[in-house]
Amino acid sequence: MTVTIRPVTLDDAGAIAAIYRPYVTDTVITFELDPPDAAExxxxxxxxxxxxxxxxxxxxxxxxxxxxxxxxRTRAAYRWVAExxxxxxxxxxxxxxxxxxxxALLDELARRGFVAAMGVMTAGNPAxxxxxxxxxxxxxxxxxxxxxxxxGWHDVVFWQKDLAPRMAAPRGDAGLAQPL
Numbered sequence: 001m002t003v004t005i006r007p008v009t010l011d012d013a014g015a016i017a018a019i020y021r022p023y024v025t026d027t028v029i030t031f032e033l034d035p036p037d038a039a040e041x042x043x044x045x046x047x048x049x050x051x052x053x054x055x056x057x058x059x060x061x062x063x064x065x066x067x068x069x070x071x072x073r074t075r076a077a078y079r080w081v082a083e084x085x086x087x088x089x090x091x092x093x094x095x096x097x098x099x100x101x102x103x104a105l106l107d108e109l110a111r112r113g114f115v116a117a118m119g120v121m122t123a124g125n126p127a128x129x130x131x132x133x134x135x136x137x138x139x140x141x142x143x144x145x146x147x148x149x150x151x152g153w154h155d156v157v158f159w160q161k162d163l164a165p166r167m168a169a170p171r172g173d174a175g176l177a178q179p180l
Contacts, residue, residue, distance in 0.1 A: 004058050006055065006056060006058065007053065007054065007055060007057055008045055008066065013042035013094065015056075016041045016045075017037055019065060019087050020036065020087050026124045029121070029125055029153075033078075048070055053069050053108040054069075055067050057092065057097050063089070064066055064091070064097055065092050065097060066087060067101045067104070068086075070083050070116050071083065080114055080116070081116045082117055082118070083118045084105060086098055088101075098114050099131060099134060106135065106163060110164055118160055120158055122157075123155035132159040135161065136161055137159035137161040138160055138161070139157060139158070139159055139166070140160045142155050142156065145160070
């Protein structure tokens with residue numbers, strides 16, 4: 001059976017919400033406290049995809065995971081940098097699918113003119129740490145105790161991957177609508 005990586009569609013919102021739900025309710029991997037439903041995920045996809053890619057990995061019509069880019073910071077000077085995220089269904093973990101999906105996201109961000117990707121994660125997540133290291137991200141710092149969830153304070157680690165050399169004037173205008 002072949003895994004396909006493709007751009008997200010609005011019809012994927014329900015599957016994405018289902019994948020994300022246990023991360024919200026059962027872990028500190030995300031600092032979101034209430035799991036978004038399909039309608040909220042659909043709204044996020046609509047809001048974000050004009051400027052940043054969302055990709056899904058699917059097999060036999062079932063979404064196994066998703067990865068996306070989003071605005072790193074709102075100030076205009078940051079527009080060539082994207083924050084990234086990836087979430088996988090339980091059944092897809094440990095099979096290399098996430099690595100392929102995340103690499104496809106990084107390739108698409110580079111194609112769109114982004115010069116760096118920022119992985120921002122809760123400290124103490126060995127699977128995410130290994131994924132970021134495997135794909136060439138560098139640990140650029142930790143903010144101690146800045147998120148409170150499930151009864152405790154948690155550190156956040158910033159990982160950076162350069163996608164393109166810095167030029168005197170960046171190519172294009174990353175973060176503006178660019179179709180896949």
